[in-house]
Amino acid sequence: MAYRPVRKELSPAPPALSRWWERAEVPTWLVFAAIYGGWILLIVxxxxxxxxLFSLAGAWLVTWHFSLQHEAIHGWLSLPRWLRHALVWPPIGGWLPFELYRRSHSQHHRDVDLTYPGFDTESVYHKPEDWARYSPAWRAVLMFNQTLLGRLLIGPLLRLRKLVLIEGGMLVRGDFRNLGIWLRFFAGLAVVLWFVSGVGHVPVWKYYLLVVYPGFSLGLLRAxxxxxxxxxxxxxxAIVExxxxxxxxxxxxxxxxxHHLHPSLPWFRIPAxxxxxxxxLLALNGHYRFAGYGEIARAWLLRPVFVPVHPEPRPEQGA
Structure with missing residues (x-):
């Protein structure tokens, strides 16, 4: 199949920001204040x-913070890049350095590579030759992960496994390019966990069990x-209304x-x-649309959404 770029010209460009509170991105600042203020109040x-209630609120805030990190990668353009990245850097989510997420997610936005394993950093697909060599047990695990229940229960573990394999493999090969990122991450995490355990008197294991893991799962609901x-x-x-x-x-x-058509569009302008x-947009994306997460749960709570074997090799650009 010949390469064809995403047809962004078929999607009308949204109007420019006209009101002062839009230009100043006041809604984003309110979300910022709600996340960090809510998290501090929750821990204290x-x-x-x-x-x-602690688990629900904590998971919600961790997921919301991850959404704000995503916004800082693409938007919040009223601030210089270094400042918006610094504002979302604190690792209250407890597992993924923001700097790694920013790098991999930027790669994900090379739309021509979407879904291709090895090229799209967020793909759940596997190459046919890899799938063929997997054991029946491992295929069963991956198929369970293709159900919504499986994604919520074991999805975080599979994502962590992938992260460890990638980052650990780099260290084994003597590639230390991400070492500084991890040192900064663990320094920040130490401060976060000191506040959680020293000020909030919440054991670290309890924070991970009741906040980090369910927050991770909640984020995977969207994905x-x-x-x-x-x-x-x-x-x-997709479109999920x-x-x-x-x-x-x-x-x-x-x-x-x-978002993929207009990545820098402020989040509060997306519905309009x-x-x-x-x-x-429905014609453009082949009517790949759902009425809500209830519809998705009814369809795929216990049934795999698709077999995660990619149907074709990645085409060469320009072919």
């Missing part, structure tokens, strides 16, 4: 809050249906096709951009 009052194989890149990006609860949590990245070009 941890022993006064029933653990189910579960985000991409699939399609002949053309724009057909590989969820409610304001999940829309705010994911900073409207659930309307994912708008979607409403203004709904028919064109």
């Amino acid at each position: 009052n941890a022993n006064r809050i029933p653990w189910p 579960f249906i985000e991409h699939r194989w399609g002949e053309h890149p724009e057909e590989r990006v 969820s409610n304001w609860v999940f829309g705010l949590l994911f900073l409207w990245n659930n309307i994912h096709v708008v 951009a979607w409403r203004g070009a709904r028919a064109e």
